[in-house]
Amino acid sequence: MVKLTIDQRIVEVPEGSTIMDAANVAGIPIPKLCFLKEINEIGACRVCVVEIEGKEKLVTSCNNKVEEGMVVYTNSPKVRKNRKKTVEMILAQHDSNCVTCARNTNCSLQKITNELNILDVPYEKEYQKLPWNKNFPLIRDSSKCIKCMRCIQICDKVQGVKVWDTDGTGSRTDVYVTNNRTIEESDCTLCGQCITHCPVGALRERDDTEKAWWAIENGKKVTVAQVAPAVRAAWGEALGLSREEATMGKITDALKRIGFDYVFDTVFTADLTIMEEGSEFIERFKKGDTQKMPMFTSCCPGWVRFIKSQYPHLVSRLSSAKSPQQMFGAVMKTYFAKKIGVNPEDMVTVSIMPCVAKKGESNMELFYEEYAGKDVDVVLTTRELNRMIKTAHIDPKTLKDVPCDDPMDMGTGAGVIFGTTGGVMEAALRSAYYLITGENPDPDAFYGVRSSREQDKWKEATYNIEGITVKTAVVNGLGNTRALIEALERGDVHYDFVEVMACPGGCVGGGGQPIHDGLELATTRSQNLRNLDTNAKLRFSHENQAVAKLYEEFLEKPLSHKSHMLLHTDHNAWEMPRSKR
């Protein structure tokens, strides 16, 4: 242990602690901007500087370690003066048009500027606005970037994709897409982790709320919304609702009040996905198709973009099943449109997703009978949903639990856990067990595949179902995924079925979720979904009667011709820029 004094308080902390850690122990939160624990400890913004007795120069507290007997001042006149000066310099290069910024009121720079009581900046504003393709799902505004380098680090260290890098030299140093590519030429997976880790509004998703409002306001259009499992675990965070208060039923209420004609829960198609993907797995497994390389889940579009760009030769290992989002769109525009007597051309399908990559995925085409269009017309992130609720000036406290619409009004606990790492695999195994044995297992029998954001590399579990041994692995985060694929390719490991989620922790930690600088909430949100599963009346996808009815009335059976047409996809039907590495 090391003993030191911080602002007259004596603190004892383990050796190797940073000054910032020690200050936290003493109950002194040191202001910071670029710091991101274990990911970006580079002392670039210089906001967290402190004064150390006997030293002339100030020292960054985020990446310098405590020493025995050190006397630290986090708030001396010298520190205060310099911290303020530094923030003024940052502001000189930051477009501070806060009122029109997506991160207004949730911006670390805005917060610190307020806290330091900076009312006037003595420097001339000199920010550069580089052109950007506003149609791309990921938007970067160079005039807001404060060069904290977090996006570079999260993409490199956590996701291992390296889309961002420093660009230019000297005073012109900026952040840009690596190898002088434009973003659409790059192998960006659209995971959105750079967005959720940006302290300011330099990175955001393309805002599609206007498209949704347009559809709602257009009298001819029937609007049908679906809400992904992970959205319910996070949406309330930004609206002042507790986790208990922020239910799926209230999202349904909000969407109805906003003006959507129909609201469904994507959990329904999560269950449908299990029927299709689970059946596909059993078929491929029995054929011996997984003896060398596993079948990979395909419900995460960030992951699909990743495999297409980094390991194009492995694309055939993906399940051909569409993701729940796309399945729902397809079912809405066919089965449901017919049921309510609406021409699919007049239907606008809107999905609320914790994800940015879903905006890219929705470009997928749908052809059915006369209809030629898309499964999903508009994809909104959880953040955009919250903005719509605010725009509609709905007081979240007045929301009530409202059930989803008929006939796709059912969802099981198995479908709910699609939103967290390990959930798809667990749901699949529960139903695979049933499909193989004709009996239900204990719903918690496959707890071994439950993973978390904190899981090192990946989680593996082997199950024996009536003499059939199935080796499974669950991985989240693309850096971990790369490690897993490389181990598979080297032959170090072998699995039959692998679940991949691009975002750390799965969709709960998705790039479209509410942003809390410095807080990783994936695990907390994941627990939320797991509780919903534990308390659900139904915990097996194959027990979803609405899904059963859909097969009975329309799709016939899993992997039927019609299922293939509507619920499966050719992953090679579209191009993804390939990695240059």
Added chain:
Amino acid sequence: MSRLEIPVPNKAQIIVEQLYKDLERRIEASPSGLCPIDMSKAFLELCHAQTCGKCVPCRVGLGQLKKLISDVLDGKATMETLDLMKETATSIMETADCAIGYEAANMIYKGLVGFYDEYVAHIELGRCHCNYQQPVPCVSLCPAGVDIPGYIALVREGRYQDAIRLIRKDNPFPTTCGFICEHPCEARCRRNMVDDAVNIRGLKRMAADLAGKVEPPACQPSTGKKVAIVGGGPGGLSTAYYLQLMGHQVVVYEMLPKLGGMLRYGIPNYRLPKDRLDDDINAILETGVQVKHGLRIGIDITIDELREQYDAVLITIGASTDKKLGIEGENATGVISAVQFLRDVGKDNAIDLKGQEVCVIGGGNVSMDAVRTAVRLGAKKVSIVYRRRVADMTALKDEIEGAIAEGVEVQTLKAPVRIETNEDGTVAGLWVQPQMISKITNGRAGVKSTGEPEQMIPCQTIIVAIGQDIEYQHFADAGVPVKRGVIQTERDGGFDLLPGVFAGGDCATGPASVVKAIGASKVIAANIDEYLGYHHVITCDVEVPQPNIEDREPCGRVNMTEREVCERVCDFKGVENAMTEAECKQEASRCLRCDHFGYGVLKGGRKTLW
């Protein structure tokens, strides 16, 4: 009222003079990889500030160039901008009255020609496409990529053994390099911006001095693969060390009685004491490297035979034959190549120079080794004969100064023309043609004859130190590509048409430095390992201390001192004195830890394995 006054510089002028010095040191420490156009603009601004303002081209033209170059950097330029820049620069060069103007324009013009592609890329992309590639100056300039801030931090804490372990991750010759490395690492040391470069080489020597014997790390499990290495110099032995650590069995073929190559038979003992060289070699041999002495490749054993007997073959034969002068009398008795001369000394078979006059031809490091050795062998008078000036010599400054201090005559601007011989065929003297320094081309000053009559320098021994070649005939016969006397490898050290054969070190680069051969050995070891079907990594478990957060107060650099001249010229013992431990700690604490402070903490600060 006085009629004249003694000029006294005003305070501002004094400070500006200091700032010039600061800027000089700053430019010295300028990191590579910066945008050349941004730098050109900065130079131009300085030049323009120097303008007296009298003449139009300089006062106005340089300002216009500045605007044009800014347009390029700001993405506002077109190809026409470049044309206008060229026209403007040419015009200033041709019309400016004084050097402030025409040389400033020339700097821009040189860039427009020299890195035209960079200008075009800026215009095409609309912004700078350069990336900052070299975060830690010393590490990026070290051919072997040694973790310099890491080992300096260990030295600072007195963890000398760990320092040696860390150095060996990238360089198995810590002691040798501590004595004689050319230390390219120091050239752009960021500490220059504060006061002066850190004495990196000296700190390495101190780590080696103070560590005592340090065991090499354990080898990885045996792979059963065998690798032959032809030549036991620094390149061959370094590769042997890494391959052995990776689990392959290495056999080194060395034609001379002892290992070390040029380190033993080229570099004199007073610069690198051979018992200290043995410290490094013994540690390498402790990994299990086997050695076969006395076999000459091409005579006793052929490359083809080695290829049959081993899974891979590496050629590291160095460059050990001499270049010829090509002048009359070269075959006289008493004319000897520096390589042969130094090798004989290394074999304890030195020629007797007592009472003789000796001329050494050449201005490189080998020449300095030869003259200083000749002094120690008792020569009455030793002269360096060199066509150009001292400033043009390629030898390290310290070596030249050392030689001069030891009483060596430096005969510059003298081009050897022929060797005068006695009737018995022995050397009588060296005829030289006086030269005058002349025009500079490609940054190097040329010479031409002064037209004065030739002069004779009387001497009995002439040592030729004008460069080395390799003995490549056998390798060429075996199908190894050789071009201009150098083995031509691919960038991985191998040959497209000879799978499993690799080459490196001086024989593949021409005479270069020890640390370059060591750097190449890492590349080759990794590629031989891949060739053999493995992906071993070399790493080191020594934890580098946290950087200190002391204020960086300017502090002088501790230079190495040398033994008294009158004492050292009488023996071959080491010339350089060690630092005291206090000096060592102070010098180590001057390191700015660029692995942690600056860009290094973001990227490239530390490579823990290769």
